[in-house]
Amino acid sequence: MKNLTYLEVINYDYIILGSGLSGLLSAYRMANDAWFDDKSVVIIDKEIKNQNDRTWCFWEEANGEFDSILSKTWEKAFIGNQDFQQSFEMNPYLYKMIRSSDFYQLVFDAISAKSNFTFINDKILSWKTNGNSVEVQGKNKSYNGYYLLNSFFDVNPVLNQKKYPYLKQHFIGWFIKTKTEIFDDSEVKFMDFTIEQSGNTRFMYVLPTSKNEALFEYTLFSEDLLENSEYEKAIQNYLHNLGINEYEIVEKEAGNIPMTCFPFDKQNSERVLFIGTAGGWTKASTGFTFFNSKKKSKKLVEFLKSNQNLSRFNKKNRYWLYDLILLEVLHQNNELGAQLFGTLFQKNSIQNIFRFLNEEGTVVSDLKVMLTLPKWIFIKATFRALRKLV
Structure with missing residues (x-):
């Protein structure tokens, strides 16, 4: 992978805007496919992704593609509300967790070994199609490419329409550590609806990573966000009701994931394709992203090899x-x-x-x-x- 000075001007075959999940998954698959060895690929983002800034979980059978970077798996899942509580054996599925720092390391190791891949730190200001190419304007310079894969999500088109319902999966999570071993680390609390609902869809999501460490996420599927203090108070109350009063908060995370069937594909054109959340890759009914993006990026790379009009990629099912x-x-x-x-x-x-x-x-x-x-x-x-x- 090359780093360029800002004086160089190159026409790239593919420009990837954003080094989030979808952009990096797409780049990773391209780097591992010999068809792209003679194609120039640039990834542009204002940030270098190397921190543990998020956690991805998904269910899948054993021997999956990214098993080498899993930080934890679970064999059982708890689901419950006020009328029904049950633990399930998930076999043949496992619930799998990947920490983002491990994923970033895997991807950047793969693309760093490729001389035709370039990563550039720059803030993107705009882009436009210009004949048979796409011009991207950054804060530091402009970039030209034959195809653009854009993962930058703009919520305004969704907000400025009423046809398709729009909810958010929003949460704050605490990674905590207790002094004693109190967690069953073979079971994930997938959706615990026994908490107060307050007129919304609210649940606690609990991922025990060891017998004395766990992630507790207070999660809602609703239209409006809460004050941060409300999420954190809910986590405190939940821990208290479990009898967990002595613990260390090791790390915090937060998220706000769009849940909508808005037709993002209408933004696509012959040379521009929106990917990731910006392209509707997030599972609309659950907010789950990793598994869908894994499948979509695999299909995308095969599609790119056919040299078709990018607007034909998305197919509704x-x-x-x-x-x-x-x-x-x-x-x-x-x-x-x-x-x-x-x-x-x-x-x-x-x-x-x-x-x-x-x-x-x-x-x-x-x-x-x-x-x-x-x-x-x-x-x-x-x-x-x-x-x-x-």
């Missing part, structure tokens, strides 16, 4: 409609989230739900999952969703 229906329900009846998710896990195997949420089910298995949900609410939401397709 039936899961886009399923997500839209669920978001219609949660947008109008946000207080029902605890009941709906509890019902899903009470009446279906966790394996079928994971296949459904990973968009890997059959039409028959998907219908079995959906038919366990409150019918009248979802029928009305389905009609509202279908009207948006016209």
Whole structure:
């Protein structure tokens, strides 16, 4: 990987804006595919990603692509609300955790070994298509490329429309350490809805990384953010109710992930493709990002090798409609989230739900999952969703 002085001007084959998950996944796959060895690729970001700034989790069978950098796996998952609590064996799935610093190291090691890859620190001001190329204007200089992969997310197009519901998955998390060994580190609390809902969809998400270390995240699926003190007070109360009163806060993290079926693909053109959250890669109904981005980036690299018009990359499937229906329900009846998710896990195997949420089910298995949900609410939401397709 090369570092350039600002006096050099090069026409790149591919410009990747942003070194977040989607940009780095795409670059990683390109670096590991010999087809791109004679293609010039530049990644531009104002930051160098080398810190532990986030945690990604996903369910997957054993022997996955990124198993070498997993920091923790779990075999069991707890789901519960006021009426239903149960621990599930996830076999053949494991719930997997990756810390971002390990992911960044893996990717930058791969692209650093490639002389055709360049990383540039610069703040992006604008970009435009100019004939058969794309011109990107940075604070320090401009860059020209034949194709642009843009991961910078602009929320304004989503906010400036009313057609597609828009919720946020927002949270604050504490990594804590206790003096005594009190956690069952074989089980993740996937969604604990036994906490006060206060008219929203609220749950505690608990990832024990050892017998005396765990991440506690107070998470909401809702329209509006809270004051930081509200998230942290909820975590304190939850720990107190568990009898955990002596602990050290080792680290904190926060997030605000868009949940929407807004058609981000309409922004794409022949030479510009929005990727990651900016391209609708986040799973709209759950806010999960890593697994979806892993699949999307793999498809993207194969697509790039076909030299097709980039606007043809995105293809909607039936899961886009399923997500839209669920978001219609949660947008109008946000207080029902605890009941709906509890019902899903009470009446279906966790394996079928994971296949459904990973968009890997059959039409028959998907219908079995959906038919366990409150019918009248979802029928009305389905009609509202279908009207948006016209």
